[in-house]
Amino acid sequence: MRTITTTLLAATAIALAGAAHAGVVDELLAGYQRQGAADFSAARGEKFWTATHPDPEKGGTRSCQTCHGTDLHKSGKHAKTGKVIDPMAPSTNAERLTDAKKIEKWFKRNCKWTIGRECTAQEKGDILKFLQGQ
Helix, strand or coil: CCHHHHHHHHHHHHHHHHHHHHHHHHHHHHHHHCCCCCCCHHHHHHHHHHHEEEECCCCCEEEHHHHHHHCCEEEEEEEECCCCCCCCCCCCCCCCCCCCCHHHHHHHHHHHHHHCCCCCCCHHHHHHHHCCCC
């Protein structure tokens, strides 16, 4: 009986976390559409995530994967500070994609560091669709 209760509680927590991130993502996507973006694509988001860009500080290149890693279900590590970054996959990390302010803060900071500018509304929407499927 205890195992069934624990399993049901875990399943409920996962479902609630999924609903929380879906609502926040939908809200952000609607805002990006009001800015002129449309037809968000997880495939384009993945392409953006894996694309490399010149690294003006060290030479070479950087991408989203530079810090977040190639497996979004595992922790990453900030390339500059060495700080551990919790997994990006909402299926692994229930805290991901649940706070619109945090999402926008990190988009602004990380896009500037990775690609040298802020991401467009279209890029952010595509990335969110990609992350949502992880």
